[in-house]
Amino acid sequence: MEKLVQAYNPAAATNVMCRNTISIGWDGYLYDCDFNQMLDLKVACGSNHISGFDIHTLNQRTVVVNQHCYGCTAGSGSSCGGSVA
Ligand code: SF4
Structure with missing residues (x-):
């Protein structure tokens, strides 16, 4: 965990998949x-x-x-x- 934190790269954070993709479970x-x-x-x-899918609300959400x-x-x-990155 320490190695991961020390290697944090802000440039990588701009391209993570949660910025343009969602996952949907079998139960919706x-x-x-x-x-x-x-x-x-x-x-x-x-x-x-x-x-309750609403693309506008999803686009404005804060990623968990x-x-x-x-x-x-x-x-x-x-x-x-x-x-x-
Ligand atoms: S929310 Fe998911 S895709 Fe986004 S940084 Fe965290 S683990 Fe990666």
Whole structure:
């Protein structure tokens, strides 16, 4: 964890997948990314379920972050598509 924090790269943070992608669970709940989905951290906005999908509200939400996000933002960054910075 210390290594990840020390390697934090702001440039990587600008391209993490939660900035342009959402994850949807089998039960219709929305998550900022698949990591948050596995941690059951649903999106923090008006509706967190596909039944209340509202692109404008989703676009204005604050992404739910925690320590695991250092895994996406250390060094060259990380995503499903590889490095991001
Ligand atoms: S783990 Fe954090 S930084 Fe990475 S995509 Fe998910 S919310 Fe974004």
